[in-house]
Amino acid sequence: MKRKKTDVFFVTLNKSEKDYLETIMYEDYAISEQLFYWQSQSKTSIESPTGQRYINHQKTGNTILLFVRENKRENGKTSPYYFLGKANYVEHQGSKPINIIWHLEEKIPQTILRETNMRAVVE
Structure with a gap:
């Protein structure tokens, strides 16, 4: 089986x-x-193969895909995930866990942004 990276x-x-x-x-x-x-x-440490794969994904041809949901369950049902698209590494801090900022290729839809508990004001 061919790895999808x-x-x-x-x-x-x-x-x-x-x-x-x-x-x-x-x-x-x-x-x-x-x-x-x-x-x-x-x-996950920054030195680990997984940490290196995350921060060097563009150099290695690896793709990062991001799906989000607000809550695990709503109204007694499992909440769906929303596909936000491809993400590209911007920067990181720390290790175990690694704090990474991703740049999404597409804008997050406003309806989802309102649900994401955004910590910064959208202009």
């Missing part, structure tokens, strides 16, 4: 302690219409 991130923005372990209560949020702040898995 793609990482697909499924992000739940509003995490509750009843649904998620403390070790996966990542901070993930939209910074602007095209920038997204994301935390890697808690054990």
